Amino acid sequence: MRPLSRRSALILGGAGAAAAATGAAGLFWDQGSGFQADGGLDLSEPQALHSADGRLQVKLSAALGQVRIAGRDADALSYNGSLPGPTLFLRPGDRVNVTLENRLGDPTNLHVHGLHVSPQGNSDNVLVSVEPGTSFDYEYRLPADHPPGVYWYHPHRHGSVADQIFGGLYGAIIVQDSQPVPVSRERVLVISDISLTGGGSIATVSAMEKMMGREGTLVLVNGQLNPVLAARPGERERWRIINACTSRYLKLRLDGQHLQLLGLDSGRYQSPRDVDEVLLAPGNRADLLVTTAAGTAVLRTLPVDRGGTGSMMGSTGGGQSRPGPDGTVLATLAVAGEPAAAPEPVPAQPAPRDLRAAPVTARRDLVFAMGMGMNSGGMGGGMGSGMMSFTINGRPFHPARIDTTVPAGAVEEWTLRNTSPMDHPVHLHVWPMQIIEQDGQPVDSPLWQDVVNVPARSSVRVRIAFDDFTGKTVYHCHILDHEDSGMMGLIEAR
Numbered sequence: 398m399r400p401l402s403r404r405s406a407l408i409l410g411g412a413g414a415a416a417a418a419t420g421a422a423g424l425f426w427d428q429g430s431g432f433q434a435d436g437g438l439d440l441s442e443p444q445a446l447h448s449a450d451g452r453l454q455v456k457l458s459a460a461l462g463q464v465r466i467a468g469r470d471a472d473a474l475s476y477n478g479s480l481p482g483p484t485l486f487l488r489p490g491d492r493v494n495v496t497l498e499n500r501l502g503d504p505t506n507l508h509v510h511g512l513h514v515s516p517q518g519n520s521d522n523v524l525v526s527v528e529p530g531t532s533f534d535y536e537y538r539l540p541a542d543h544p545p546g547v548y549w550y551h552p553h554r555h556g557s558v559a560d561q562i563f564g565g566l567y568g569a570i571i572v573q574d575s576q577p578v579p580v581s582r583e584r585v586l587v588i589s590d591i592s593l594t595g596g597g598s599i600a601t602v603s604a605m606e607k608m609m610g611r612e613g614t615l616v617l618v619n620g621q622l623n624p625v626l627a628a629r630p631g632e633r634e635r636w637r638i639i640n641a642c643t644s645r646y647l648k649l650r651l652d653g654q655h656l657q658l659l660g661l662d663s664g665r666y667q668s669p670r671d672v673d674e675v676l677l678a679p680g681n682r683a684d685l686l687v688t689t690a691a692g693t694a695v696l697r698t699l700p701v702d703r704g705g706t707g708s709m710m711g712s713t714g715g716g717q718s719r720p721g722p723d724g725t726v727l728a729t730l731a732v733a734g735e736p737a738a739a740p741e742p743v744p745a746q747p748a749p750r751d752l753r754a755a756p757v758t759a760r761r762d763l764v765f766a767m768g769m770g771m772n773s774g775g776m777g778g779g780m781g782s783g784m785m786s787f788t789i790n791g792r793p794f795h796p797a798r799i800d801t802t803v804p805a806g807a808v809e810e811w812t813l814r815n816t817s818p819m820d821h822p823v824h825l826h827v828w829p830m831q832i833i834e835q836d837g838q839p840v841d842s843p844l845w846q847d848v849v850n851v852p853a854r855s856s857v858r859v860r861i862a863f864d865d866f867t868g869k870t871v872y873h874c875h876i877l878d879h880e881d882s883g884m885m886g887l888i889e890a891r
């Protein structure tokens with residue numbers, strides 16, 4: 398595939414905006430690939446599966462086949478034939494059984510991103526490999542005090558994580574609140590990107606795009622292009638937004654509407670925070686309240702400068718699409734009709750845990766680095782192939798090497814250092830991270846996330862409480878091309 402042109406993204410964004418203005422459905426032509434997309438249809442949501450009496454049993458069948466994308470038939474990957482896969486609605490204390498059936502041509506597995514569950518055995522074990530033609534029974538037991546919030550599931554087979562997520566394998570997980578937040582309606586919005594050929598199959602991705610972290614030409618909401626959401630003025634909606642893009646950062650705006658953030662990832666603020674903009678690195682989730690005002694508002698993602706390969710490659714950007722200053726249209730909120738009665742107040746959330754005053758049992762440095770072709774004989778040898786190494790503390794991932802051992806119950810302080818010219822969103826499984834300091838500046842309130850962006854040539858300090866579980870799991874860059882290229886480490890709590 399030739400590199401994505403700047404033009405194709407602009408045209409697509411422009412077409413979306415035009416449809417938004419008229420509220421009509423329309424055909425869009427992705428000039429880069431020739432794929433014809435259909436946008437401006439009513440928002441559809443993934444199938445909802447709710448646990449009952451503390452149990453949920455689900456079968457997820459991963460396959461390549463015909464699936465509806467952007468209003469057209471495409472040939473992509475999906476769970477159970479739909480993109481995104483079903484949404485799992487859970488409660489603290491639940492036991493969840495997932496049978497993963499692998500009907501792909503390659504090995505896969507399943508990760509429940511952000512859930513605080515055991516990484517061992519047939520729980521959230523990313524070292525499991527489910528071979529083609531076989532299935533695997535996962536069982537997750539959520540602790541009784543599991544935090545409510547927005548989570549998600551996706552494959553985690555090292556080496557093909559980016560390809561499988563980009564191809565369409567992801568779904569939402571919602572852990573419900575014990576005390577519901579009064580809203581007119583809740584919506585799950587899974588934002589993903591993909592590039593399709595004119596014939597509707599998944600476009601191939603160049604080595605240069607992988608180095609940058611691939612970004613798809615189509616940015617989808619629940620598999621749709623610029624879907625329309627309808628509401629009445631004065632309603633309070635709750636949007637659970639997942640950034641399921643392989644590498645794309647989302648800087649979300651919905652001008653003209655009142656936005657309040659309940660929290661990011663599994664973290665909750667004590668009371669909702671007014672925001673104009675929500676920045677989601679790949680893997681991050683937002684729990685957002687939207688209080689509607691009459692009119693038509695466009696949900697868009699503005700361009701984010703996440704760096705480039707810099708002088709290392711003698712160029713920047715790597716041929717990625719760069720949207721215009723107005724960004725890319727994601728969805729249209731059409732607010733009209735009789736005003737709704739004022740919503741009940743949002744109940745106060747429990748005070749988040751704060752590790753800033755906690756005794757720290759160990760301190761570590763994790764250095765995220767990119768270098769020239771170390772695997773192919775150093776500077777000279779690596780240049781020709783254009784391959785770059787992605788390492789943590791100088792080493793690429795190896796499944797047989799434990800990089801970090803922590804005693805169960807430890808409270809550790811990690812300095813995440815990025816020496817490269819590109820941002821890396823750092824993710825740790827099982828245990829969330831409290832951000833203590835960003836680029837030398839202390840953070841003045843408890844801020845918990847499980848994906849923490851570490852900007853180019855900068856550092857972030859976090860604290861982690863290794864509670865409740867032991868076993869082996871991973872931390873990695875959530876630009877999944879970087880993860881597949883080795884920017885991942887193995888950690889064991891014991």
Ligand code: C2O
Pocket residue numbers: 508510551553680824826871873875
């Ligand atoms: Cu969402 Cu290890 O990843």
Ligand code: CU
Pocket residue numbers: 508509510511824825826
């Ligand atoms: Cu994860």
Ligand code: CU
Pocket residue numbers: 820821822874875876879880884
């Ligand atoms: Cu990265």
